[in-house]
Amino acid sequence: GNSVTQMEGPVTLSEEAFLTINCTYTATGYPSLFWYVQYPGEGLQLLLKATKADDKGSNKGFEATYRKETTSFHLEKGSVQVSDSAVYFCALSDRKAGNNRKLIWGLGTSLAVNP
């Protein structure tokens, strides 16, 4: 079946540090991959996505590359800010799931950035 595995948190970094949050997946088909973010007190929102192999999604200084050979979609940012403190979720939508475009989710990784 389909699944998403994320690195466990919490992750604590100092401002301007480099961030990597690992995400790997298994899918029966050819998925689209997403990173969602949940800031404190706010709802889930899309951070970035990639829909085919070797695509790179990017937004707000975050990047993730769809690696089919390693079934990975790791999230990276070169220099984190205090405002990046949030919970980050990796998710997939499997094209072979027919009409159902439900998202399969990782457990989330909490990031705290200290000034």
Place this chain on the structure above:
Amino acid sequence: GAGVSQSPSNKVTEKGKDVELRCDPISGHTALYWYRQRLGQGLEFLIYFQGNSAPDKSGLPSDRFSAERTGESVSTLTIQRTQQEDSAVYLCASSFGLAHTDTQYFGPGTRLTVL
């Protein structure tokens, strides 16, 4: 424009009571999803609507859970005879429903506490 809205934002109920949760999707979005997030866990898919029909109800945990959607708009999730394990945040999302690459837009959630 207006995002996805959910009501109530918080609901505290006694074990055995019925509850009804409401979701108003973004206008024009044909797909609507319900997810559940238990404390410390990832999001769990419950049900998916395309228009007013529900092609996938596979995530509903028991026959105490039901959902409907009318007018390709508002959806209600009903939980009968609530149990303590139903305590969670219930999230609604909507999308254009055209492709697996679609972004799902989330509401703020309803936090359900069953005493």
